[in-house]
Amino acid sequence: MKQNRKGNSLSRAFVALMGSEKRQSITIPLFAICLSLIAGAVLMMILGKDPIIGYKSLLQGCGLLMKKNYAGGKGLLTDFMSYLDIWTPMIFAALAVAVAYKAGLFNIGVSGQMLIGGFIASITVGYSDLPAVIAKPLVIVICMVIGALAGSFIGLLKYKFNINEVVSAIMLNYIFQYIISFFILTFFVNPITRQSNPVGENARLTLQNVQIAGMKTVIPLGFVLAIIAVVVMHYFINHTRIGFELKAVGANKKAATYAGVNANKNIMLAMAISGALAGLAGATYYLGYLSSIQPKVLASTGFDSIAVCLLGNSNPIGIVASSFLVTIISKGSMYMNSSVGLPQEIASLITGLMLLFAACGVYIRARPKRTKDRLDQQDRLEAAERKDSASEEGKEDDR
Amino acid sequence: MSDIIVNGMSFSLPLFIIAVGGIYSERSGVTNLALEGFLGAGAFFGAVFTALTAGMFAATSQLPMYLSMVVAMAGGALYAVIHAVLCIKFKANQVISGVVVNILAMALTDFLTSQINAGVLGQSSDKFVLNVSTRLTFQPLASLPVIGGFFTNVYPFEFIIIAVAVVAWYAMYKTRFGMRLRACGDNPYAVDAAGCNVARIQFIAVMVSGALSGLGGMCFAYSVFGNFSTSIYTGYGYLAIAAMIFGNWKIPATLGACLLFGFARAAGYSLIQYLGLPGAYSDLIMILPYVLTLLLLMFFSKNNRAPRALGEIYDKGKR
Numbered sequence: 001m002k003q004n005r006k007g008n009s010l011s012r013a014f015v016a017l018m019g020s021e022k023r024q025s026i027t028i029p030l031f032a033i034c035l036s037l038i039a040g041a042v043l044m045m046i047l048g049k050d051p052i053i054g055y056k057s058l059l060q061g062c063g064l065l066m067k068k069n070y071a072g073g074k075g076l077l078t079d080f081m082s083y084l085d086i087w088t089p090m091i092f093a094a095l096a097v098a099v100a101y102k103a104g105l106f107n108i109g110v111s112g113q114m115l116i117g118g119f120i121a122s123i124t125v126g127y128s129d130l131p132a133v134i135a136k137p138l139v140i141v142i143c144m145v146i147g148a149l150a151g152s153f154i155g156l157l158k159y160k161f162n163i164n165e166v167v168s169a170i171m172l173n174y175i176f177q178y179i180i181s182f183f184i185l186t187f188f189v190n191p192i193t194r195q196s197n198p199v200g201e202n203a204r205l206t207l208q209n210v211q212i213a214g215m216k217t218v219i220p221l222g223f224v225l226a227i228i229a230v231v232v233m234h235y236f237i238n239h240t241r242i243g244f245e246l247k248a249v250g251a252n253k254k255a256a257t258y259a260g261v262n263a264n265k266n267i268m269l270a271m272a273i274s275g276a277l278a279g280l281a282g283a284t285y286y287l288g289y290l291s292s293i294q295p296k297v298l299a300s301t302g303f304d305s306i307a308v309c310l311l312g313n314s315n316p317i318g319i320v321a322s323s324f325l326v327t328i329i330s331k332g333s334m335y336m337n338s339s340v341g342l343p344q345e346i347a348s349l350i351t352g353l354m355l356l357f358a359a360c361g362v363y364i365r366a367r368p369k370r371t372k373d374r375l376d377q378q379d380r381l382e383a384a385e386r387k388d389s390a391s392e393e394g395k396e397d398d399r
Numbered sequence: 400m401s402d403i404i405v406n407g408m409s410f411s412l413p414l415f416i417i418a419v420g421g422i423y424s425e426r427s428g429v430t431n432l433a434l435e436g437f438l439g440a441g442a443f444f445g446a447v448f449t450a451l452t453a454g455m456f457a458a459t460s461q462l463p464m465y466l467s468m469v470v471a472m473a474g475g476a477l478y479a480v481i482h483a484v485l486c487i488k489f490k491a492n493q494v495i496s497g498v499v500v501n502i503l504a505m506a507l508t509d510f511l512t513s514q515i516n517a518g519v520l521g522q523s524s525d526k527f528v529l530n531v532s533t534r535l536t537f538q539p540l541a542s543l544p545v546i547g548g549f550f551t552n553v554y555p556f557e558f559i560i561i562a563v564a565v566v567a568w569y570a571m572y573k574t575r576f577g578m579r580l581r582a583c584g585d586n587p588y589a590v591d592a593a594g595c596n597v598a599r600i601q602f603i604a605v606m607v608s609g610a611l612s613g614l615g616g617m618c619f620a621y622s623v624f625g626n627f628s629t630s631i632y633t634g635y636g637y638l639a640i641a642a643m644i645f646g647n648w649k650i651p652a653t654l655g656a657c658l659l660f661g662f663a664r665a666a667g668y669s670l671i672q673y674l675g676l677p678g679a680y681s682d683l684i685m686i687l688p689y690v691l692t693l694l695l696l697m698f699f700s701k702n703n704r705a706p707r708a709l710g711e712i713y714d715k716g717k718r
Contacts, residue, residue: 047514106494161697166432166494167644168696170637171689178682185679296682303502310495345510352499352506356481359499363489 008375015372028364029311029318032357033325040350044342054340061335062328075215085206085220085289086331089114090323092226092281093305095233096151096274098314102237103270104250105158109169110278111302112176113150117143117279118286119180119196119293123188126199126287135203136221143283144276150176151275152268159264165271173298181295190292198291205288222284229277234316246270278302300348304330307355326351403665404548411661412560413618417639418646418653419567420611426571426648427604428584430710432497433482434612435636436504437475439629441613442620443508444474446527446627447515461533461555468559468617475613476606478504483605487598490712501636509629526628532556532621556618563614567607568650580604584706587713597713612636634689641692647703656695660688 041051059065063079070078093110100107121142125135154172157163184196201208207219237243248256249266257263285301286293308326312318333347417434424431445467456463481503485496509525516524532554540550571577580600582590587597619635620627642660646653667684 106498108498157693157697162700162703163693163696164644166498167637167641168693170634171641171693174634174689175686175693178686182679182682185682186677306498306502343510343513345506345513348506349510352503355499356485356503359485359491359495360489361491363491 008378011371011375015375025313025315025318028361029313029322029358031364032311032354032361035357036350036353039353040346043346043349047342049340049342054336054342057336057340057342058328058332060339061332064328067335067339073214073216077212077215078217081217081219083327083331084223085218087323087327088220088222088226089281089285089289089299089301090305090308090327091320092229092277092284093301094308094312094319094323095229095316096277096281097305097309098312098316098319099233099237099246099277100151100270100274101309101314102243102250103246103266104253105155105165105267105270105274107151107154107169107271107274107278108166108303108306109150109154109173110274110281110305111298111300112169112173113147113275113278114282114285114299114302115180115293116150116176116282117147118282119183120146121203121283121287122196122199122293126203127188127197128203129200130202132202135200136205139203139205139283139287140225140280143279143287145279147279147282148272148276151278152272154275155268155271158271159267177296177298180293184293184295189295193292195292195294199287203287204291205284220284220288222280222288225280226284229280230316230320233277237316242269281305300330304351307351307358310358310361311354326354401548401551403662403669404546405552406665406668407658407662408549408557409554409622409661410664411657412557413615413622414635414639414642414660415615415654415657416560416564416618417612417615417636418643418657419564419650420608420615421639421643422646422648422650422653423567423571423580423604423611424608425643425709426584426706427580427601428587428706428708428711428713429483429486429601429605430493430497431482431605431608432494432637432640433479433500433504434608434639435632435634436497436501437479437482437609437612438616438619438636439508439631440478440504440616441471441475441609442616442627442631443512444477444613445471445617446529446620447511449529450515450520450527461530464530464532464555464621465559467529468556468614471613471617472610473613475616476610478613479606479609482609483602486605487601487713490714493710493712501632505629505632512628526626528626529621531625554618554622556621560614560618563611564650564654567611571650576600581706583713584708587708587711588717591715597715601713612639615639638688638692641696644703644705645692645695645699647699648706660691663687663691 037055041055044051044054056065060067061079062083063076063081064083066076067079093114096110096113097107121139124142125138128135130138150172154165154169157168158165188196190197205220205222207221210217210219237247245256245261246266246269248259248261249263253263281301285299304326305323308319308323311326312320312322329347329350333344336342336347337344417438420437421431421434448470449463449467452463452466482496482500485491485499486493512527513523513525516522516527534552534554536552537550541547543550571580579590579595583597583600583604590600591597616631620631624631638660639657642656643653645656664684664687667687668681671680671684
């Protein structure tokens with residue numbers, strides 16, 4: 001009996017912690033994050049390193065904590081700006097996954113859409129002599145259009161030919177990867193780096209070597225765009241009719257069709273928007289953070305963005321928070337490796353675990369409710385029992 | 400010509416056994432996009448086994464290869480438990496679970512490979528090098544004109560795969576368990592009403608799927624790559640899914656699809672060699688199976704009939 005009470009108080013604490021169903025959209029991702037960070041800490045301890053120092057070095061690598069010493073002309077701002085630089089494509093990519101997910105689609109082709117957008121913008125505008133004022137907006141437009149085309153092609157295959165979007169997106173990822181690798185190696189290769197020739201400074205969305213307060217730093221122009229995109233997508237999903245239709249199709253396609261929503265049109269639209277956002281991610285990645293394309297490699301941003309989207313509950317505001325965290329882990333892992341000596345692979349492992357725990361969300365969501373129901377019932381029974389024993393005082397308890 | 404047959408068969412058969420794994424899982428009603436992760440995890444376990452026991456066998460012994468395939472099957476089944484628990488016990492979205500399992504497999508095996516290399520074997524490397532597999536040539540069949548290629552330079556694992564595939568076919572179509580498994584994919588509630596444990600059948604199906612994918616992954620590691628590293632994740636798992644859909648979730652038809660993929664790829668490579676084109680052109684050949692998949696799916700997926708309850712989360716109380 002005593003054992004049971006102790007278990008009860010634990011369950012009660014669990015229910016109180018996870019909160020009501022409304023609060024759970026925040027508490028469940030937090031729960032997943034905490035679990036994976038603890039798992040990461042255990043791993044670091046197994047490898048014989050202090051996890052606090054390990055996690056601290058992640059923050060230091062991103063310019064969120066002061067390092068012990070800096071090389072000349074560099075400082076906290078340098079690290080922080082380059083952190084913003086790599087954070088930007090992650091926000092776009094996660095938004096791309098989220099929009100598709102709202103419509104019940106799973107866009108795993110973000111990496112491929114990033115690549116084809118970035119490649120076409122590189123060879124058209126990146127290698128031209130256009131003035132920066134024209135070149136930079138042109139890069140953004142081209143990437144969006146190409147990404148949207150690639151995305152809506154997946155949507156077309158989905159509703160015209162009934163092909164699972166995950167399979168077709170993966171096939172397209174490989175097709176883009178190899179075709180672009182062929183073109184780069186045959187026409188645009190830089191003989192020294194074995195990558196594509198770097199794009200001109202006029203087309204790059206990140207300003208290089210800017211001096212601020214005596215520190216050399218980069219300025220990611222795309223970051224402003226990313227914040228705008230977050231606000232626009234938030235408004236679009238929650239406050240417009242088209243956004244509502246998208247969500248209706250995602251929640252129940254049959255019911256939405258019955259209510260007069262054109263499901264096929266919405267599938268195409270969601271994939272086009274998703275592709276355009278992925279294209280923006282490609283622009284800020286290949287013509288911002290980087291300046292060239294490595295053949296036969298897909299950006300891991302596209303796959304990490306799935307984790308970001310799931311953690312952020314596919315909500316644009318949530319995505320800002322979750323991408324902030326995931327980017328710290330992936331970007332900071334380089335400094336963690338060099339300063340603490342922990343292997344860099346640990347970062348992708350922590351992200352993978354986060355994804356795993358986030359995928360258990362449905363179960364975790366059902367759990368507090370069930371526990372709460374059980375506790376409520378138990379309370380009622382106990383109250384009834386007490387009443388019984390009070391009224392039947394004197395009689396022997398036959399249990 | 401004989402080259403095309405040799406390379407085509409050694410690519411098609413591992414792909415086929417992975418696809419059979421996919422069929423097991425999907426016919427039981429559990430969507431399986433996790434084949435890629437299963438094959439990588441299985442091959443990882445097999446490769447770790449060979450790396451750790453390397454000193455115990457003679458250098459030319461073929462025994463470790465056969466043992467590693469058994470280990471790979473066990474490891475694949477073990478890793479598949481994650482997908483099974485997520486989908487069946489935790490009732491997670493099966494598509495998401497599959498993708499998560501793949502990403503986790505990549506991160507986990509990458510991390511463990513370098514850790515085991517550094518910690519146990521004392522070398523810094525991100526791969527396990529495997530022994531070269533022997534290849535068998537059967538005279539006088541090999542000197543027959545066209546079909547001689549089927550008996551030249553055959554990997555021993557091809558026979559293992561054929562044997563396992565026959566057993567898998569028999570178990571699915573001729574046994575009571577197989578019938579129940581297929582019924583789970585179409586109407587789990589009827590299976591439940593007949594007094595069977597749906598969750599247990601699905602759990603076993605996913606684990607079988609992991610075991611078969613592990614075997615296929617190990618064969619790929621021996622034939623295509625010659626080592627285990629994260630380069631094993633080149634989308635063959637997804638290719639197997641495409642073959643399965645193209646084969647209409649039936650084992651014999653899926654074999655046809657896999658042979659088509661394998662021979663298209665082998666023919667492409669032979670063509671490049673024959674024309675003497677530079678290496679970059681092999682990238683164009685690499686896309687052949689993928690393009691073929693998309694085209695074939697476009698023509699055939701309309702008429703396909705997926706298992707009726709595929710991807711539905713089975714809830715006993717819903718009936």
